[in-house]
Amino acid sequence: MSLRILHVTPYAEGAWAYGGIPRLTSTLTRALARRGHHVTVCSTDACSADARLPKARADDDVALRVFPNVSNHLAYHWQCFTPLGFGAYMREHFGRDPEALEWAARLPVQDYEELIGGRPGAG
Numbered sequence: 180m181s182l183r184i185l186h187v188t189p190y191a192e193g194a195w196a197y198g199g200i201p202r203l204t205s206t207l208t209r210a211l212a213r214r215g216h217h218v219t220v221c222s223t224d225a226c227s228a229d230a231r232l233p234k235a236r237a238d239d240d241v242a243l244r245v246f247p248n249v250s251n252h253l254a255y256h257w258q259c260f261t262p263l264g265f266g267a268y269m270r271e272h273f274g275r276d277p278e279a280l281e282w283a284a285r286l287p288v289q290d291y292e293e294l295i296g297g298r299p300g301a302g
Contacts, residue, residue: 184211184218185273189260191222191243193232196255212240219244223262225254244268 192205219242224231246262253259
């Protein structure tokens with residue numbers, strides 16, 4: 180049986196300055212894809228103190244969706260990740276899924292755009 184798997188992480192493959200989490204995310208998601216699952220990774224563009232991840236990757240095993248942070252400085256130095264567009268992506272792709280709605284209802288922040296003072300639902 181093939182599953183659709185969403186893995187959400189603040190930093191993904193290529194963000195080696197963050198250490199073990201990007202490595203673990205990469206290893207885990209690639210292994211799941213090799214088993215025949217459809218894996219999507221949602222991450223911010225945090226890469227290092229001075230760089231951001233590119234928006235696209237030439238890899239068909241795992242779909243990578245990168246959301247830009249408002250501030251790379253805040254992401255790297257303070258671990259404050261503000262992925263613009265993540266809320267809209269979740270509503271578009273998982274908005275009708277009962278399990279996704281239950282998961283989203285438990286989040287402490289409903290929409291990152293609202294958190295940072297943007298227009299509600301602007302995602």
